Amino acid sequence: MRPTGKLHLxxxxxxxxxxxxxQNDRTETGAKTYQNFHLIADYHALTTNTDSSxxxxxxxxxxxxxxxxxxxxxESPIFRQSQVKPHTELFLILSxxxxxxxxxxNPSLKEQVxxxxxxxxxxxxxxxxxxxxxxxxxxxxxxxxxxxxxxxxIEITRELARRxxxxxxxxxxxxxxxxxxxxxxxxxxLVGLDGKAKMSKSLGNTILLSSSPDEVMANMRTAVTDTNKxxxxxxxxxxxxxxxxxxKKFTPEHETLQIDADCRSGALGCVxxxxxxxxxxxxxxxxxxxxxxxxxxxxxxxVMLAGEAxxxxxxxxxxxxxxxxxxxx
Numbered sequence: 001m002r003p004t005g006k007l008h009l010x011x012x013x014x015x016x017x018x019x020x021x022x023q024n025d026r027t028e029t030g031a032k033t034y035q036n037f038h039l040i041a042d043y044h045a046l047t048t049n050t051d052s053s054x055x056x057x058x059x060x061x062x063x064x065x066x067x068x069x070x071x072x073x074x075e076s077p078i079f080r081q082s083q084v085k086p087h088t089e090l091f092l093i094l095s096x097x098x099x100x101x102x103x104x105x106n107p108s109l110k111e112q113v114x115x116x117x118x119x120x121x122x123x124x125x126x127x128x129x130x131x132x133x134x135x136x137x138x139x140x141x142x143x144x145x146x147x148x149x150x151x152x153x154i155e156i157t158r159e160l161a162r163r164x165x166x167x168x169x170x171x172x173x174x175x176x177x178x179x180x181x182x183x184x185x186x187x188x189x190l191v192g193l194d195g196k197a198k199m200s201k202s203l204g205n206t207i208l209l210s211s212s213p214d215e216v217m218a219n220m221r222t223a224v225t226d227t228n229k230x231x232x233x234x235x236x237x238x239x240x241x242x243x244x245x246x247x248k249k250f251t252p253e254h255e256t257l258q259i260d261a262d263c264r265s266g267a268l269g270c271v272x273x274x275x276x277x278x279x280x281x282x283x284x285x286x287x288x289x290x291x292x293x294x295x296x297x298x299x300x301x302x303v304m305l306a307g308e309a310x311x312x313x314x315x316x317x318x319x320x321x322x323x324x325x326x327x328x329x
Contacts, residue, residue, distance in 0.1 A: 001038075002045045003058040007065040008206035009281070010199025013190040013249065018145045018183070020070040036076035037139045037311065038066065040304070043081045043088075044132070047125040048116065063300040065209050068292035077307035081135065084308060086315035090134035090322065091127075097163045098130060098156070108152050133157035137164075137177045138315045145183045154182040168325040176321045190249065195224035195242040210292055213282040220246075220278040225270045232269030243270070243277050251280040 001015060025033040040062065042055045063078060071078065081087050103109070103126050113121060124131075132153050136144055137160070144154055158179045165175025189198050192205030199206045207219045223243050229236035238244035238260045247256045259276065262268035323329055 001062065002041045003055055003062050004045070004201065005054075005058040005061045006208050006210050007062060008199050008201065008208050010190045010192070010206065011065075012069060012209060014147050014198075015145060016066065016069050016071075019066075019076075022143070022145060022183075023070075023072060023076050032075070034143065037141070037314075038071060038076055038078045038307075039135055039311075040078070040080045041135070044128060047122065047128050048112075059304065060297045060300045063303060064292055064295050064297070065288075067295055067300070067303065068288045069209065073303045073307060077310040078303050079307040079311040080304055083304075084138075084311045084315050086138055086312075086319045087131070087134050089319060090138055091131045093322065093326070094130050094133055094137075094160050094164065095127060097160055097167065100126065102156070102159075103127065103129065106152055106156065108149055111149070129153040129156040130160070133160045136180055137161060138318050139311075140178055140318060141180045142178050143183050144180050147189065148184055151182050151184075154180060168322075170321075170325055176318075176325055191242055191245055193219060193223040193242060207281060209285060209288055211285065212289070213278070216282045216285070217275070217278040220274045220281070223274060223277075225273070226263075229263075229270060232271070233266045235266040236263040236268075236270070238263050243274055246277050246281060247273075250284045251277065255280075 001011070007016065019036065019038065022034045023036045027033055040059050042052075042059060045055060045058075046052060059080060066078065067073070106129060109121070109126065109128070112118070112125075129152075133156060136154075136157050144150075144157075146154060161175070161177040161179045164177060168176070170176060191197070192199045192203060193207070194203065194205040197203060197205070207216055211219065220243070223246075225241045225243055226236040226238075228234070238247075241263070244256075244259070244263070247259055251259070255276075259268060259273065263273065
């Protein structure tokens with residue numbers, strides 16, 4: 001995840017919730033199903049904003065949200081991309097195995113150019129999926145939890161793994177790298193409060209994981225509802241209501257069904273509906289806020305340093321395999 005500071009509900013629903021689930025998943029014998037690696041993508045952040053002055057502060061805030069949400073650094077190393085140098089070495093090597101025309105066909109890149117109204121893009125921005133491939137393959141990743149918009153990047157990673165393995169096979173004929181699969185959460189996108197796009201701090205349509213109940217209520221008041229429901233007793237359509245999308249995620253199912261029925265009949269007004277939704281969101285955030293309040297920036301920094309030491313060991317072992325099959329050095 002790119003370090004942009006404090007995280008919002010969209011980050012949790014789109015990624016963090018799945019990370020915690022994978023971390024805690026166990027086999028029938030009680031063994032861990034997955035070994036998680038959590039990367040703070042500070043190099044990636046430079047592809048769209050070269051100002052690096054806030055990267056450290058933003059990384060600390062993000063790690064605090066990760067820890068408060070249930071990421072256990074003892075089980076799942078947390079580390080900054082820039083502090084594990086093999087990321088750049090493997091990125092360079094993989095860059096030799098892909099054409100610029102293939103990268104230019106990447107649909108995620110086309111969307112970014114359109115959405116950000118870019119007239120030109122940097123070389124590093126074009127090569128973003130190659131650096132992402134290095135991030136994944138350094139740890140011989142098999143499962144990558146992502147949103148749907150990242151699946152094209154995973155496909156590029158798979159292509160690069162196949163190309164490397166075919167170009168530089170091991171003596172036994174096997175490849176150095178597995179071909180990773182993307183794992184998408186069932187509820188992978190939470191619409192922003194404006195109802196027009198996914199949550200984004202730049203659009204001001206978010207609720208932060210660190211929001212107090214008063215802040216949640218203030219944000220929820222701005223949420224877009226059914227525009228055809230003008231008066232309190234008008235029948236509404238929950239299917240087009242942003243607030244109801246939040247109810248489906250954060251309000252118990254039996255209450256959500258009643259809210260659906262009362263909205264359609266006109267028995268429930270939008271103001272009351274927003275109050276109930278804000279209460280549900282705040283109840284969900286309460287344990288996260290409690291855990292975050294017990295953490296300090298120093299603890300986040302210590303977690304990163306410890307994770308970086310563990311990540312370097314794994315990454316360097318992978319690079320020894322890479323250099324051996326390439327006969328480098």
